[in-house]
Amino acid sequence: MTTQVLKKSLFQFCHTYVEQRIARINSQIIELQHSLSSETKSSAGDKHETGRAMIQLEREKLGKQLFEAEKMFGILNKINIDEPTNSIRLGSLVYTSKQNYFLSISAGEFRDIKTSVFCISTGTPMAQMLLGKSVGEVAYFNGEEIYIDEIV
Numbered sequence: 001m002t003t004q005v006l007k008k009s010l011f012q013f014c015h016t017y018v019e020q021r022i023a024r025i026n027s028q029i030i031e032l033q034h035s036l037s038s039e040t041k042s043s044a045g046d047k048h049e050t051g052r053a054m055i056q057l058e059r060e061k062l063g064k065q066l067f068e069a070e071k072m073f074g075i076l077n078k079i080n081i082d083e084p085t086n087s088i089r090l091g092s093l094v095y096t097s098k099q100n101y102f103l104s105i106s107a108g109e110f111r112d113i114k115t116s117v118f119c120i121s122t123g124t125p126m127a128q129m130l131l132g133k134s135v136g137e138v139a140y141f142n143g144e145e146i147y148i149d150e151i152v
Helices: 003-042 045-077 125-130
Strands: 093-096 100-104 108-111 116-121 138-141 144-151
Touching (some): 003 045, 003 100, 116 125, 125 138
Antiparallel strands (some): 093 144
């Protein structure tokens, strides 16, 4: 797999990750709405109010998660994977002496037959250490030297 094809696969991996996360959250919100309507029909008194409050708190939590997932889409929309760069930035595929990274969103590890790449947010400590660096530079993370081998 060429590096540009890999980069497109990484971008799609991140996009799919966010789509699935949003679908899962929306499904949980729908389930809560059903629980809320059945709670309204079947319960009475203090138990009823406690149940409704618990459901409402869970709905608020899911709303925050949905907002964060939608922000991830916004970050992905800022990435131009075809734009060449000499220094590490959002959208860079970075090969280092330790691991490989795709600076986008925190979506976990992407694996294919030959390659393992960690999709990380630019807000992570590792990404913060890498941002702005160029090929041949050395970065230090947790006391270890990390050499920047290639940026795509």
